[in-house]
Amino acid sequence: MGNRISLFVLTFAVFVFAACLDAGGGSNTSGGAAEIENPPAPAANPPSITGAEWREKHKLPVEKIKMPAGFKIDVFAYGITNARSLCLSPSGTLFVGNRRNNGNVYALKDTDGDFRADEVFVIAENLFMPNGVAFRDGDLYVAEVNRVIVFRDIKNRLANPPAYEVVTDAYPGDTHHGWKFIRFGPDGKLYVPVGAPCNVCERPDPYAGITRINHDGSGFEIVARGVRNTVGFDWHPVTKELWFTDNGRDMMGDDVPPDELNHAPRLGMHFGFPYFHGKGIPDPEFGNSAPAGPYTPAAMELGPHVASLGMRFYTGNMFPAEYRNQIFIAEHGSWNRTVPLGARVTLVKLGDDGEAKSYHVFAEGWQDAHGQRWGRPVDVELMPDGSMLVSDDHAGAIYRISYESN
Ligand SMILES: [Ca+2]
Ligand SMILES: [Ca+2]
Numbered sequence: 278m279g280n281r282i283s284l285f286v287l288t289f290a291v292f293v294f295a296a297c298l299d300a301g302g303g304s305n306t307s308g309g310a311a312e313i314e315n316p317p318a319p320a321a322n323p324p325s326i327t328g329a330e331w332r333e334k335h336k337l338p339v340e341k342i343k344m345p346a347g348f349k350i351d352v353f354a355y356g357i358t359n360a361r362s363l364c365l366s367p368s369g370t371l372f373v374g375n376r377r378n379n380g381n382v383y384a385l386k387d388t389d390g391d392f393r394a395d396e397v398f399v400i401a402e403n404l405f406m407p408n409g410v411a412f413r414d415g416d417l418y419v420a421e422v423n424r425v426i427v428f429r430d431i432k433n434r435l436a437n438p439p440a441y442e443v444v445t446d447a448y449p450g451d452t453h454h455g456w457k458f459i460r461f462g463p464d465g466k467l468y469v470p471v472g473a474p475c476n477v478c479e480r481p482d483p484y485a486g487i488t489r490i491n492h493d494g495s496g497f498e499i500v501a502r503g504v505r506n507t508v509g510f511d512w513h514p515v516t517k518e519l520w521f522t523d524n525g526r527d528m529m530g531d532d533v534p535p536d537e538l539n540h541a542p543r544l545g546m547h548f549g550f551p552y553f554h555g556k557g558i559p560d561p562e563f564g565n566s567a568p569a570g571p572y573t574p575a576a577m578e579l580g581p582h583v584a585s586l587g588m589r590f591y592t593g594n595m596f597p598a599e600y601r602n603q604i605f606i607a608e609h610g611s612w613n614r615t616v617p618l619g620a621r622v623t624l625v626k627l628g629d630d631g632e633a634k635s636y637h638v639f640a641e642g643w644q645d646a647h648g649q650r651w652g653r654p655v656d657v658e659l660m661p662d663g664s665m666l667v668s669d670d671h672a673g674a675i676y677r678i679s680y681e682s683n
Contacts, residue, residue, distance in 0.1 A: 337651070337672055339676065341651075342641070342643070343640070343641055344639065347682055348596075350677070351392065353385075353387070353393060353677040354674065355673065355674045357383055358377075358380075358381070358673050359377045359673065360375070361374045361375055361376050362410050363410070363658035363675070364410040364460075364658065365666070369661075370432070371658070371675070372384050372400070372412060373668065374419070375404075376408045376670065380404060381400075381402050381404075382399070382401045382404065382407050392679075394675070398435045400417065400419075401419065401428070405421040405424075406421060406456040407421050409457040409458050409459035411459045411460050411461050412431075413492060415431065415432040415433070417431040418467060418492075420457035420469060422451070422455035422456060423446060423449060423450040424448060425448075425467065425494070426441040444494040447497070448471060448483070449484065453475060454474060454475075454505070455474065456472075457470055457508075458508045458510065458586075463512050465491075466496070467489060467491070468489045468519075469487070469489065469490060470488070470508075471484055471487075473551065477505075477563065483499060485550055487500040487510070487519075488500060499544075500541065501521075501544075501546055501547075502545070502546070503547040503548040503549045503572065503573075504521070504539070504550060505523055505526060505551070508524070509586050509607070510588065511588055511589050514590050514592045514602055520541070522537065522606060523539055523550070523585070526550075526560070527613035528613065529561065531582075533554075534554030534555050535575070535579055536580060537554075537555060537578065538575060538625055538633060539575055540633070547570070547572050548573050549575075551563040552564055552567035552568075552572065555575050556575055556578055576632070577633035579623070580619065581614065582613050582617075582619070583619035583621075584610055584619050585606050585607075585608050586609050586656060587654075587655060588605065588606045590603070590604055592659065595663025595664055596680045600624070602627070605622055605657050605665065607654035607657050607667060607668075608620065608622065608654060609655055609670075610650060620650050620653050622678075625637075650671060654667050654668070656668045663680075664677050665678045
């Protein structure tokens with residue numbers, strides 16, 4: 278008991294210290310809400326940073342989240358500063374990327390199976406916006422802005438992580454849209470996007486595209502072009518074809534252009550940026566000078582400025598059958614809009630023909646009607662039991678959404 282209390286006191290001290298360091302850095306969003314303090318840095322690993330006292334003190338208002346009947350949301354982890362991309366290893370370790378400069382990469386474990394993380398490890402510090410995490414054969418791959426690095430045998434070395442090896446440092450170093458989401462595809466290759474280093478501009482390869490490399494850094498290829506900034510993608514569980522979100526440009530007004538869900542069944546397709554947006558809205562600056570196409574329109578136009586980030590096909594067995602093989606999207610929420618839109622999880626449903634047919638709000642309530650936010654979803658990831666994790670870089674939390682039929 279004494280040990281538990283001293284851990285709580287220590288963790289609170291870390292929180293106060295981190296809150297000073299983070300002043301102004303944690304909630305620089307339009308409508309940044311003050312309901313939730315900046316999350317603390319995690320305690321030194323391993324010991325637990327959760328515990329009943331901690332949860333009570335830092336209770337997040339998840340009861341505000343509205344979802345269809347039968348769905349429930351709980352806090353899986355809290356105090357994970359700037360929690361961004363998620364990657365769950367086969368043995369159940371959740372790796373979490375971080376977009377902030379000097380950010381950490383975390384590993385979380387739920388050792389007692391109560392769906393709350395009880396161990397937090399800091400795998401690395403002082404990396405260059407290490408937003409992307411991917412797991413392969415016991416190794417953790419991390420995407421910084423200009424390179425991909427790997428922590429070998431991380432599976433067995435969470436408490437004593439090895440020095441990283443550089444897989445490739447051949448990517449551009451621009452920080453504007455430079456943070457990366459990465460994943461291994463069904464072909465075993467590592468998919469690495471390169472955002473446009475601007476709001477809207479024309480740049481040569483590999484900017485504004487998606488690339489892929491072999492796990493050893495060789496075999497660089499362009500997968501897609503005309504992609505402004507994708508921060509989330511997945512492969513259809515049946516067709517194995519690539520689908521990805523893309524963030525629309527700013528400064529064209531509150532309601533234009535839409536964010537996009539795109540479908541890339543082949544290599545080398547061009548998705549329009551910077552010439553066309555959505556399903557064919559010409560760009561006021563670049564639309565008239567577009568080279569000969571073809572350009573692939575968005576498979577689904579999402580809300581304007583919603584900042585669609587992570588996406589996953591739902592392949593679990595927990596949610597009702599209507600969700601199977603449909604697409605969940607984490608919408609981070611806008612800054613370039615009079616009343617911010619987003620800060621929610623949406624659902625795109627595909628028809629029997631494989632085309633995107635509908636777009637619905639699935640979970641909302643991180644933001645009120647005035648655009649005040651206490652949280653911002655970033656990525657989604659499925660757990661083996663079919664529940665879904667959602668990361669939140671604003672509240673520094675990871676939620677778990679589950680379903681129970683009555
Ligand atoms: Ca636990
Ligand atoms: Ca497009």
